[in-house]
Amino acid sequence: xxxxxxxxxxxxxxxxxxxxxxxxxxxxxxxxxxxxxxxxxxxxxxxxxxxxxxxxxxxxxxxxxxxxxxxxxxxxxxxxxxxxxxxxxxxxxxxxxxxxxxxxxxxxxxxx
Amino acid sequence: xxxxxxxxxxxxxxxxxxxxxxxxxxxxxxxxxxxxxxxxxxxxxxxxxxxxxxxxxxxxxxxxxxxxxxxxxxxxxxxxxxxxxxxxxxxxxxxxxxxxxxxxxxxxxxx
Numbered sequence: 001x002x003x004x005x006x007x008x009x010x011x012x013x014x015x016x017x018x019x020x021x022x023x024x025x026x027x028x029x030x031x032x033x034x035x036x037x038x039x040x041x042x043x044x045x046x047x048x049x050x051x052x053x054x055x056x057x058x059x060x061x062x063x064x065x066x067x068x069x070x071x072x073x074x075x076x077x078x079x080x081x082x083x084x085x086x087x088x089x090x091x092x093x094x095x096x097x098x099x100x101x102x103x104x105x106x107x108x109x110x111x112x
Numbered sequence: 113x114x115x116x117x118x119x120x121x122x123x124x125x126x127x128x129x130x131x132x133x134x135x136x137x138x139x140x141x142x143x144x145x146x147x148x149x150x151x152x153x154x155x156x157x158x159x160x161x162x163x164x165x166x167x168x169x170x171x172x173x174x175x176x177x178x179x180x181x182x183x184x185x186x187x188x189x190x191x192x193x194x195x196x197x198x199x200x201x202x203x204x205x206x207x208x209x210x211x212x213x214x215x216x217x218x219x220x221x222x223x
Contacts, residue, residue, distance in 0.1 A: 043155070045212075058210065092155075104154055105154050106152075
């Protein structure tokens, strides 16, 4: 089992460009999450999903969109990247009745 | 809204005990967690505690919960250089639910 995987690992964008981050999990988990990690601020929840076809806003959703067309995949989109979106992005998944979220290795995004 | 606070840095000598502290504001928190992040990696769950417990011990790790003061601590006995990492406290109000994380405490273990 690969667990939670994220692609790409690194990306540099120019202001205004768009991109999609892909998260995949092979544990048949119902719940999936996107976080961003910034120095001194811990992890903040961007969007999450409690099942295929459903998504919800987290703490910092502005500037991001998500889709969960398949249970195993959770996509995070940036339509028009801004320097404030420079961050490390983590995807996580968990079972519906689990106390553990499993994290991917992260995507380091720089917006110039 | 919900808030979780941690001090940012802790430095200890190898072999000493480390105590990492966390406070939270949400009185409906049911589950409290400690995650570890090694450099360049994602987070790994170390341990968690239900809000109806005062203490949980797992090998070198001891978690203490003071629900009245909304204070959580993680004690690592016989700290090793391999314990150097960032430790995150997090809380959730139900199983499988979204987590609210603290800022993380960077633990530095000196030989």
